Every structure is written in structure tokens, then in C-alpha cells.
Amino acid sequence: xxxxxxxxxxxxxxxxxxxxxxxxxxxxxxxxxxxxxxxxxxxxxxxxxxxxxxxxxxxxxxxxxxxxxxxxxxxxxxxxxxxxxxxxxxxxxxxxxxxxxxxxxxxxxxxxxxxxxxxxxxxxxxxxxxxxxxxxxxxxxxxxxxxxxxxxxxxxxxxxxxxxxxxxxxxxxxxxxxxxxxxxxxxxxxxxxxxxxxxxxxxxxxxxxxxxxxxxxxxxxxxxxxxxxxxxxxxxxxxxxxxxxxxxxxxxxxxxxxxxxxxx
Numbered sequence: 001x002x003x004x005x006x007x008x009x010x011x012x013x014x015x016x017x018x019x020x021x022x023x024x025x026x027x028x029x030x031x032x033x034x035x036x037x038x039x040x041x042x043x044x045x046x047x048x049x050x051x052x053x054x055x056x057x058x059x060x061x062x063x064x065x066x067x068x069x070x071x072x073x074x075x076x077x078x079x080x081x082x083x084x085x086x087x088x089x090x091x092x093x094x095x096x097x098x099x100x101x102x103x104x105x106x107x108x109x110x111x112x113x114x115x116x117x118x119x120x121x122x123x124x125x126x127x128x129x130x131x132x133x134x135x136x137x138x139x140x141x142x143x144x145x146x147x148x149x150x151x152x153x154x155x156x157x158x159x160x161x162x163x164x165x166x167x168x169x170x171x172x173x174x175x176x177x178x179x180x181x182x183x184x185x186x187x188x189x190x191x192x193x194x195x196x197x198x199x200x201x202x203x204x205x206x207x208x209x210x211x212x213x214x215x216x217x218x219x220x221x222x223x224x225x226x227x228x229x230x231x232x233x234x235x236x237x238x239x240x241x242x243x244x245x246x247x248x249x250x251x252x253x254x255x256x257x258x259x260x261x262x263x264x
Contacts, residue, residue, distance in 0.1 A: 038169045038189035043159040046171050053192040055224040060144040065089045065254045070245040088143045093259045109137040115261040136200040154178030165195045210235040222250040
């Protein structure tokens, strides 16, 4: 789940903090004939084609809520998969539930504050986000991602070149946020759908390590193109976290109480 989805540039990033990552298996491709070089486009042209490929401005602006359900790899000896549900609501609210051991882990961000329940660690009281978690959540995008209405969001987009992402050409975009933070996002040169984005760095062994989120298996849902497979990897390690979406609802009714911390 992406990032806010978010991926939906980073809509599933909240899930990454709930479970450990597993060993990463890199995708490889066989040798093929050299494809034609991608078209020489400006950053604005790439953004325009991305927005169109994803369903268009008008369709995304009509979206007020979204719900995603599926399974995520928990690793382990038997490659356990755990059910998850992620619910999102404007402006920038998200709720993630992961079910395992007949219990639920919950992580919620209301646009300003965040809280979590972690019964699998024996913690059955509501805990506030740590400073790192709150900072990461505050940097995530709206449910429509980083590129739609990017100027209104205070995001500057520049083209840095063309990279290979899982064997295919992709435009590498540099996104400078209103806060000055810089992120990178890769847009496929043929489909113009997002295929990779920088995630929020993850603290491991006392160090913050860069994170990358890959988007795969796009499908149309209510006229919107959305990824059904997301894999998060930590640079410098062979660890990853793969999630498979099984069902997506557009504009389900989501009460604000879902994003309010329960009383002790």
C-alpha cells in the first residue's frame, strides 16, 4: 500500500512501518532488441501525459475517498500473507488495518496527527506517531498523487533524464516540494504511468536508508488507472515488502470517526 499512496504515488507507505521487510528478489529480463529512444519531451509534457494516462484531472478531482483491500507479504518460513485494508479521505487522511493472529494492527493519520495500535507487540493502548513517523506522514501527497495539480500543491517538477526501470525506459522527474524537500519519480516512457518513486527513508541499524517503491500491474477502476502490485525496497539491502491489491473502491462512504483516535 501506495505510499499516500500512497502512488497514488506513495499511498501504501504507512504499511511499511507495520511489518519487517523480507529478502528482496530483483526482477531481471532477458536480452531483447534495442527499443527506440524515448521521445524528447519537457517536464510539463510528461506530467500532462501522465495525468491523461491515469484518467485525467476531472476524474481525479471527483474522487473524495478511496478504499483498498488485499494482502501483503509478511515473510517468514512459510511466506505468510496478511490481509490489509487502507482507507483514504481528503484532505490527506488515511487509515491502515493489517489482520494477523486474529487481531488487527491499526495506523491512522488525520492530516495533522497520527496514532497506532500494535497488539502483535503486546501493546493494546493507542500510541501517538513518533517524530519520524509524523514527519514522514506530513510529507506524503494527497490521494491523487504528486503530479496532479502539482503547481497548486507547491511542487516544482524538473526533468533529470531517462533511466531504466525494470528494463524499460522511464523519465526521471525531480520533484521539489514546498518545504524544499526533493523527491524523484519515474514515469514509463511508453505508458506514461508512474513506475517508481522515492519513499520516505527508513531507519535501519541506526541509519536512514533510501527507499524505493515500484508500481506494477495497472488496471482501470472507475476510469482511473491504479497499480495492483507495489514493492518497497531499501537501498543497500536485499530487503523488500510486496503488496498485492485485490479490490479498490472509489468514493466509498467513510465517516470522519474512522480517522479519530479512540479514547483510552
